[in-house]
Amino acid sequence: xxxxxxxxxxxxxxxxxxxxxxxRELVPDSLFQAxxxxxxxxxxxxxxxxxxDDRVNYYNKLERLEPLDQDAMEIGKxxxxxxxxxxxxxxxxxxxxxxxxxxxxxxxxxxxxIPSHPTLLKSRPIHGNNSNAIVLNLDKAxxxxxxxxxxxxxxxxxxxxxxxxxxxxxxSRFYQLxxxxxxxNIKKANR
Numbered sequence: 511x512x513x514x515x516x517x518x519x520x521x522x523x524x525x526x527x528x529x530x531x532x533x534r535e536l537v538p539d540s541l542f543q544a545x546x547x548x549x550x551x552x553x554x555x556x557x558x559x560x561x562x563d564d565r566v567n568y569y570n571k572l573e574r575l576e577p578l579d580q581d582a583m584e585i586g587k588x589x590x591x592x593x594x595x596x597x598x599x600x601x602x603x604x605x606x607x608x609x610x611x612x613x614x615x616x617x618x619x620x621x622x623x624i625p626s627h628p629t630l631l632k633s634r635p636i637h638g639n640n641s642n643a644i645v646l647n648l649d650k651a652x653x654x655x656x657x658x659x660x661x662x663x664x665x666x667x668x669x670x671x672x673x674x675x676x677x678x679x680x681x682s683r684f685y686q687l688x689x690x691x692x693x694x695n696i697k698k699a700n701r
Contacts, residue, residue, distance in 0.1 A: 531599035586610025673699035
């Protein structure tokens with residue numbers, strides 16, 4: 511029986527997410543900072559160093575030290591904001607491994623411009639010099655949803671499936687062009 515599909519409609523459980531995040535907050539950051547060197551010296555890291563470095567270089571394209579925005583905050587002064595708490599919890603999960611005096615910038619939400627200074631984002635524009643847009647898996651409870659799929663890949667239909675309000679001009683145009691295309695199953699999802 512697939513519990514997630516039946517009871518949660520294939521969505522992540524936000525209550526479980528927040529409980530885990532709050533419990534993580536109760537552990538002193540100094541314990542995580544002490545683990546950083548051990549993790550980087552671990553057998554796992556040494557065996558997979560090339561793969562890990564490739565992944566890090568994909569998400570962080572900076573090739574040299576770049577100046578931060580003057581509004582960049584110290585890790586040690588980072589606090590739970592009034593709104594958009596998931597960005598705090600998801601970024602803090604990794605930031606807590608580092609010196610609390612180090613500074614960083616973060617932009618929550620769907621950012622469609624390239625920041626002028628190095629900034630943590632959940633996604634980045636694919637065009638232009640986007641090295642200041644450092645990708646971190648933010649808003650995990652919403653965007654990192656792994657399903658138990660009982661249909662093997664070779665049995666799947668080769669088709670684009672999507673639901674949207676198509677509120678943006680380019681999405682509306684896409685819908686107008688392809689709503690009845692045989693390789694597309696796209697529908698308007700009005701609330």
